[in-house]
Amino acid sequence: MSTLEIKGIVASVAGKQILNGIDLTVRSGEVHAVMGPNGAGKSTLSAVIMGKPGYEVHSGEVLLDGVDLLAMPAWQRAQAGVHLVMQYPSEVPGVSLADMLAAAFRARGRGTNGLIAEVAAEAGRINFPVALLDRPLNVDLSGGEKKRNETLQLAVLAPKFAILDELDSGLDLDALRDCAKRVEDASNTDGPSGRLGVLAITHYNRLLAELHPDRVHILVKGRIVAAGGPELADELERDGYEAFSEGVAAQ
């Protein structure tokens, strides 16, 4: 059983404070949703956890099983067991998925013998065309193909925790179901790192209809203004973010 603890995170980007004290704890096998309107700080939260350059953390900590992730560069955080599924995965010309995963395996001291077969099997599981595996990363892939590619990497690298940054944005329903199902399976099944803990950051609740979160957190203006069970997402769907925004103003 692993624990990812986000404690009192205050962070800024380009000199502007975006996160005003975030507290959140995710354990193995749990699915947490962080929902918020545009500009609430959703992507900043994912960037800060992963260690994307350009983001400054002023206070607070992110601990993985008690180990301080913020002291590590991104690649060490990934090796420690945190994986970011990106909203806009970068194109990397000339580098195939297999090259990248082989490098990621070697960096972890893992052998690459069964890698191609494993990638092919995972591709089949989420309906990612095998013909696309030799393509340079994300180059000329459609929005849906990119997200399946991201999900495939998550499945093969089998981290302890996955941060899904708007996995559902721009995704057709079939791709959304395939990706969400794969993530949910990982959270329900013991893998090499135990059951996957998930932090799903999203604007809309259509992902949650597929992913079935245990906890829902509402992020507004850099603060978690409400937290509860899955019913909170329904409440949000009914009342909109405005109902929660007023709560922030009153604080």
Added chain:
Amino acid sequence: MTVASAAVLPSADEEVWRYSRIGELDLAAFEPAAVKSTVTGAEKLPAVDESLISRLVAGLTMHDSFDELSAEFNCTVAISVPSGIVLHEPIVVTHHIEGDAAALYPRLVVHGGANSEFTVVERFESSDDTRALVVPRLVLQADQAARVSYLGINLLGPRVWQLAHQQATGERDSTTLLATVALGGDYARVRTDARLVGQGATTKQVALYYADGTQMHDFRTLQDHVAPRTNSDLLFKGAVQDSAKSVYTGLIRIREDAKGSVAFQTNRNLTLSEGAWAESVPNLDIRTNDVKCSHASTVGPIDEEQRFYLESRGIPPDVAERLVVLGFFDDVLALLPVGELRRDLRARVAAKLHHVDSRAGATR
């Protein structure tokens, strides 16, 4: 000797020598010497007619005093593939550059008879302690419908200067590929003029260059559309590291009669160190309408988003950088005419990547 001592060298004030290191050259310090060259793959070809060589060499435009010096001191290798002949294995010409303070003038004449198809590889090699000036000339002619590919490989040592001039001429419906891989040399310059003189002719120019230490690579290209419905495409990709420099200047010229022509030109440069410098100057000179042209050029460091993407998968910065740089060169490597050489050249590129900019990800 009289030619050498009387030669008036070009200066960096001339546009085509702008940014170059020509001002550092002391030509009098170099003594003309014979070039040791070996040729493989041409054993079954008939001897080349002297009058053909003379005719082709006479067509070489004399740009500057180095062309005159080459005319005086050249050691010529000539290859002519008769009409209709297709060679499946490349002809490989290797120049073994040797000596201390030698000036060497290798000249390669390549002729593809009508409807012939073949590849010529020209290798320039020297040891690390060789100090020399190499002034290569390439005269390449593709007759009607010939498919001629050329790959020049610069593996020169760190004390060698290269001042190359290449001129390729494509007759009706011919296809020429002019490829260069430049990894060596102290200052290495290649000027390539690709002329499309017969209608429907096609030329492609490709280069991979990578300079480190105090090296400088310098490319001047011309895509010269003389005849109607001619096609040219150029992709030059380079990297500079440490305090190395590179220059690319390229001109697409569509002449008055070259209606219906299509020309593309792309130059991309990676600057891998703070002290490295790359210049890229694309130019168009279009003298008719009904043409399709585009050019693009970029100079910049490794894309931070690409680096972060790979690092977020647990890949350390040095490995991520290696993947991105080799990936950057992947498309030019794929365009090189001899597939068997790609693995070796890729490994040589990888071996150049000795430095790692180990900027850590955002921490507190």
